[in-house]
Amino acid sequence: MARDKITIVGAGNVGATTAYIAATKQLGDIILLDIVEGLAEGKALDIAQASPVQLYDSNIVGTTDWGETTDSNIVIITSGVPRKPGMSRDDLLAKNVQIVKETSEKTAKYSLGSIVIVVSNPLDAMVYTAAKVTGFAKNKIMGMAGALDSARFSYFLARKLGVSVEDVKCVLMGGHGDDMVPLPRFTSVSGIPITELLDEEKIAELIERTRKGGTEVVNLLGYSAYYAPAAGTVKMAEAILKDKKTVMSCCAYCDSEYGVGGYFVGVPVVLGKNGVEKIIELDLNQSEQAGFEKSLAHVKQLAAKVDKLL
Numbered sequence: 001m002a003r004d005k006i007t008i009v010g011a012g013n014v015g016a017t018t019a020y021i022a023a024t025k026q027l028g029d030i031i032l033l034d035i036v037e038g039l040a041e042g043k044a045l046d047i048a049q050a051s052p053v054q055l056y057d058s059n060i061v062g063t064t065d066w067g068e069t070t071d072s073n074i075v076i077i078t079s080g081v082p083r084k085p086g087m088s089r090d091d092l093l094a095k096n097v098q099i100v101k102e103t104s105e106k107t108a109k110y111s112l113g114s115i116v117i118v119v120s121n122p123l124d125a126m127v128y129t130a131a132k133v134t135g136f137a138k139n140k141i142m143g144m145a146g147a148l149d150s151a152r153f154s155y156f157l158a159r160k161l162g163v164s165v166e167d168v169k170c171v172l173m174g175g176h177g178d179d180m181v182p183l184p185r186f187t188s189v190s191g192i193p194i195t196e197l198l199d200e201e202k203i204a205e206l207i208e209r210t211r212k213g214g215t216e217v218v219n220l221l222g223y224s225a226y227y228a229p230a231a232g233t234v235k236m237a238e239a240i241l242k243d244k245k246t247v248m249s250c251c252a253y254c255d256s257e258y259g260v261g262g263y264f265v266g267v268p269v270v271l272g273k274n275g276v277e278k279i280i281e282l283d284l285n286q287s288e289q290a291g292f293e294k295s296l297a298h299v300k301q302l303a304a305k306v307d308k309l310l
């Protein structure tokens with residue numbers, strides 16, 4: 001049986017770490033691509049040289065040549081500039097829209113049948129860009145944000161409660177920005193709603209830390225996070241390649257769902273071999289709906305900027 005082929009565009013911090021985690025999980029053969037001569041080749045060789053120790057058989061090729069990516073099952077787009085301290089994700093839009101446009105054109109040319117996971121920021125606008133440029137079916141194009149934001153919220157909750165991270169499951173909606181909408185009513189520890197375990201004030205503190213989770217890391221490092229973003233990206237790729245029907249939050253195309261009206265935004269979905277196989281519609285209360293609508297308005301503003309730049 002042929003192995004799945006995974007292309008990762010951008011061999012920087014997120015791309016190379018995604019390649020490494022995907023290789024250790026033996027998700028398939030990996031093509032790591034960058035425009036910088038030698039970078040992807042060097043990272044791929046380093047990852048390959050860890051395989052006899054870590055015991056994985058995935059082939060990993062580093063390249064600048066899109067021809068090597070032909071007929072990939074999944075294309076993960078991480079190409080683009082990351083944030084520095086003092087910058088918002090939105091500040092990256094003008095530059096990254098051109099990079100994601102170029103890499104999306106190449107994706108459509110070389111891997112017409114692929115499923116695309118976009119990681120570049122500002123996330124929701126970059127997914128919108130990739131969808132417009134590739135013209136791929138809307139279930140086959142999505143963005144990684146919910147996996148990361150949920151992981152951050154789950155981690156903070158587990159530490160606060162002194163429980164295993166395995167037991168915390170959470171749902172998060174909206175755009176990948178400070179106005180994201182974590183949903184405590186749908187967040188639980190082994191089925192026990194967190195609203196039974198923590199008071200409102202403590203939950204609000206952890207939500208605020210989650211919203212600023214990316215900025216906290218940027219301020220410490222001077223550049224943006226990559227271990228947790230890569231782990232979230234691989235979780236999505238694994239759900240698709242193994243047809244796991246995983247329920248998780250991701251940036252997906254919604255039309256009538258939640259009254260979105262044809263935009264990509266964070267919602268709970270089922271991920272399987274066809275990409276986004278279902279959008280789960282929760283019965284939001286008034287304040288949850290208001291939070292989602294505020295975040296969606298921001299997503300729409302960024303999409304309008306993309307329309308002007310493309």
Ligand SMILES: NC(=O)c1ccc[n+]([C@@H]2O[C@H](COP(=O)([O-])OP(=O)(O)OC[C@H]3O[C@@H](n4cnc5c(N)ncnc54)[C@H](O)[C@@H]3O)[C@@H](O)[C@H]2O)c1
Nearest residue numbers: 010011012013014034035079080081082119120121144229
């Ligand atoms: N969605 C999320 O939750 C999330 C989390 C972290 C980072 N990000 C975003 O992911 C992107 C990458 O972050 P990073 O830390 O890996 O940055 P990085 O600078 O380490 O890597 C980006 C790489 O993209 C490459 N690149 C640029 N243009 C290219 C092109 N046209 N074709 C191929 N490769 C190209 C660069 O050479 C560089 O190696 C940023 O936009 C960042 O904001 C998103």
